Amino acid sequence: MTPASAPPAVVGVIGGGRMGAGIAQSFAAAGSSVAVVEHDAAAAAAAHDRITAGLRQVAERGGLGESAARESAARVTTVTSVAELPRDAGLVVEAVPEDVALKAGLLAAAEQAVGAECVLASNTSSLPVTELAAALSRPGRFLGMHFFNPVPVSALVELVTAPDTSEATLTAAIGWTRALGKQEILVKDSPGFASSRLGLALGLEAIRMVEEGVADPEAIDTAMRLGYRHPMGPLRLTDVVGLDVRLAIAEHLHTTLGERFAPPRLLREKVARGELGRKTGQGFYSWQ
Structure with a gap:
């Protein structure tokens, strides 16, 4: 060691x-x-x-x-x-x-x-x-x-x-x-390594759930914090990382690993509107 x-x-x-x-x-x-x-x-x-x-x-x-x-x-x-x-x-x-x-x-x-x-x-x-x-x-x-x-x-x-x-x-x-x-x-060395690959898979699925109206961001994040003891939910984490950063990683993994990493429509729309998360004041949450 x-x-x-x-x-x-x-x-x-x-x-x-x-x-x-x-x-x-x-x-x-x-x-x-x-x-x-x-x-x-x-x-x-x-x-x-x-x-x-x-x-x-x-x-x-x-x-x-x-x-x-x-x-x-x-x-x-x-x-x-x-x-x-x-x-x-x-x-x-x-x-x-x-x-x-x-x-x-x-x-x-x-x-x-x-x-x-x-x-x-x-x-x-x-x-x-x-x-x-x-x-x-x-x-x-x-x-x-x-x-x-x-x-x-x-x-x-x-x-x-x-x-x-x-x-x-x-x-x-x-x-x-x-x-x-x-x-x-x-x-x-492999696409997304360990952390980005696993973290992105969870984050993209959370975004799809919001897109489909399954639950709102706060509910999804609370489920992961209280149910799975994550220190931060996947959607708040996406805001902290930056939606543009998450989109770029998703596009790279989509190309290398296939459809399971296809960026959700909602993610693309938010990035196009400049809703990049904490750094712009708005993402899945308001950071004003």
Whole structure:
């Protein structure tokens, strides 16, 4: 059994949105120096503010002392190019939108920017890590590290291995996951991995039930919370994840796994209307 270890001294995170900021925050709180890459100075400043606010919230809840939160924030820097990633980074995590070409290009650029011993990881929730690995000259140093939202408080990290992922890379990733106080599960590369595939199946069926008038969203979610002890019902979770994100994953799994993952009409209609969930204020619930 792999013991918990210290996190990498230096970590790079590509993308400073909700997921990337959460990943950066978690490593900074664990003691890593973190460089976050965004596409321009305004986005980089927004990412830094997001991370600082997240650390402040943890301190307010008692999860970190105020001085520790300030020290963690001081360990976070931002850059506006993948080429500016620290050469001595031990780990670089890509956390940009679910687009194979975008992710592959950024990972290939990151590989050129860092040392040969750096582990590269993608936070993809459903895209094939084998295809992403094909863009790299050192695929043995690559794997999927699928964090869950919100990253600082979620206990799970799904580690997804491609055929070329080395044992040393996987062992390091397990140790770093545990150093963050999280639990890993190991999954071989397959469409939707384990978590997205199962979670999406439940979420899509819940949407079909709303579409068919079986029950309203609150009733369906209450059934799963109280009857099955889920901490959050599938429709509220869909709002938190984002209906557009769920639709993109469903379309990918529909293509690779068949009709059981066909997106419901109601999901497509809500996305077309801009009802994307919490981030837009309206999904299956109102978040105003």
